[in-house]
Amino acid sequence: MTDDLTGVWDGTYIQPQVGMVTFLVTLIESGGALDGNVTEPCILRACPLRTHNASITGHRSGNAVSFVKNYEPPGYGYDKVFYEGTVNADATEISGRWRLPGAADSGTFLMVRSTKTAEAVATEEQAKEPVR
Numbered sequence: 001m002t003d004d005l006t007g008v009w010d011g012t013y014i015q016p017q018v019g020m021v022t023f024l025v026t027l028i029e030s031g032g033a034l035d036g037n038v039t040e041p042c043i044l045r046a047c048p049l050r051t052h053n054a055s056i057t058g059h060r061s062g063n064a065v066s067f068v069k070n071y072e073p074p075g076y077g078y079d080k081v082f083y084e085g086t087v088n089a090d091a092t093e094i095s096g097r098w099r100l101p102g103a104a105d106s107g108t109f110l111m112v113r114s115t116k117t118a119e120a121v122a123t124e125e126q127a128k129e130p131v132r
Contacts, residue, residue: 003091005029005060011038013098013109018043025056025111034058034067063087065094083109 023040058067085096099106
């Protein structure tokens with residue numbers, strides 16, 4: 001497996017009071033720069049859109065990844081989200097945290113190369129966690 005992040009990724013993020021939200025990312029890496037597009041369902045009840053589209057811009061240095069997701073068009077409770085994460089050794093998973101600018105809202109995310117969905121991997125990882 002190449003360590004280039006270019007490709008299609010299935011993702012999930014955990015949002016407080018909502019739970020797991022799935023998304024699809026097409027990512028292009030060139031010289032450490034990251035660009036791409038995201039498609040995800042609208043999770044707000046009053047949202048007039050069924051699907052949100054967003055662009056991604058960011059960078060990668062070694063196994064550290066950071067990017068900004070900009071919703072297009074902004075609105076409906078969506079605008080910009082900051083992500084920071086780590087790429088695994090096989091470059092098949094990116095996991096980390098997201099946060100909203102100027103707010104306390106944050107959570108975790110997981111992106112998995114499209115050979116296995118992030119939802120399936122997240123479910124497997126939850127099953128491995130000890131019961132509290």
